[in-house]
Amino acid sequence: MPELPEVETTRRGLLRHVRGRRIQSVLVHEQRLRWPVTPELPTLLSGQLVRAIERRAKYLLLRMPNGTLIVHLGMSGNLRVVRGAQALLPHDHIELQLDSGAALRFNDPRRFGCFLYTTEAPRHHKLLKDLAPEPLTRRFDGEYLHRVTRGRRVAIKSLLLNGRLVTGVGNIYASEALFRARLRPQRQARSLTRAHCTRLVSAIRAVLKSAIRAGGTTLRDYVSAEGAPGYFKQKLYVYERAKLPCRRCRTPVRQLTQGQRSTYYCPQCQR
DNA sequence: ACGCCCTCCTGTTGGC
DNA sequence: TGCCAACAGGAGGGCG
Numbered sequence: 604m605p606e607l608p609e610v611e612t613t614r615r616g617l618l619r620h621v622r623g624r625r626i627q628s629v630l631v632h633e634q635r636l637r638w639p640v641t642p643e644l645p646t647l648l649s650g651q652l653v654r655a656i657e658r659r660a661k662y663l664l665l666r667m668p669n670g671t672l673i674v675h676l677g678m679s680g681n682l683r684v685v686r687g688a689q690a691l692l693p694h695d696h697i698e699l700q701l702d703s704g705a706a707l708r709f710n711d712p713r714r715f716g717c718f719l720y721t722t723e724a725p726r727h728h729k730l731l732k733d734l735a736p737e738p739l740t741r742r743f744d745g746e747y748l749h750r751v752t753r754g755r756r757v758a759i760k761s762l763l764l765n766g767r768l769v770t771g772v773g774n775i776y777a778s779e780a781l782f783r784a785r786l787r788p789q790r791q792a793r794s795l796t797r798a799h800c801t802r803l804v805s806a807i808r809a810v811l812k813s814a815i816r817a818g819g820t821t822l823r824d825y826v827s828a829e830g831a832p833g834y835f836k837q838k839l840y841v842y843e844r845a846k847l848p849c850r851r852c853r854t855p856v857r858q859l860t861q862g863q864r865s866t867y868y869c870p871q872c873q874r
Numbered sequence: 875a876c877g878c879c880c881t882c883c884t885g886t887t888g889g890c
Numbered sequence: 891t892g893c894c895a896a897c898a899g900g901a902g903g904g905c906g
Binding site: 678 | 897898899900901902
Binding site for chain 2: 635637677678679694711712713714715754755756757761823824862863
């Protein structure tokens, strides 16, 4: 579910309610996530101040004096701030009770998300150390994308989902960025010229920024930390629009499967 | 090194 | 109405 815009929207929603708060207690209702939640989590977190909430790719980092909580929302996860004694919902797996009286709840039906605590610098953590540059920084530019696509026979759409080469882009925004860059998703990555790469980087940055402004994309169940859906779905050009007219040229949008994931594109606009 | 495929899970949807 | 297969926003890991 959540790609960079949804994770960033969650981060921003958490800031006002969680940053600067102390964790009073921790309840783990389900420890079987993508990786098992350590039984020590309550001991490790209780009493700690949440100093900062950062994002690296699709990971949220809650920085505390003694370490960092690394959270990934997987396909179906969300982090919500609830006031007081709200009833527990199905799949509310972890709750951090704050000194404000509010609580942070991690809900994840499919349990592909993770909730890990580390005392090492997050950038050295196994899950983060090999990630590509942040897509909204200057390190991610046309020259970079051109360099990492050299010699790669994989379809450009699939390459966009490889977090070691490009981060933050998931299945929705990969199709959307390629539409905006007017590039066919099936093209071998190595066929992209430097100019194509510049165009594609611009398209990725634009679609991610635009989606952040819209509060992310809610297809089915994504909600922000404050429970609000994102409304970028209204601005999607191709994703989940198979057979519907392209919003630019009216040609029916096509759907195909690449690497067991659905891809959408306009055969007229994208070459 | 690269690229493909499987896997982890639950919930929803669409076809028969 | 019921059943069942297909599919869903991620990404690590294993294999050839």
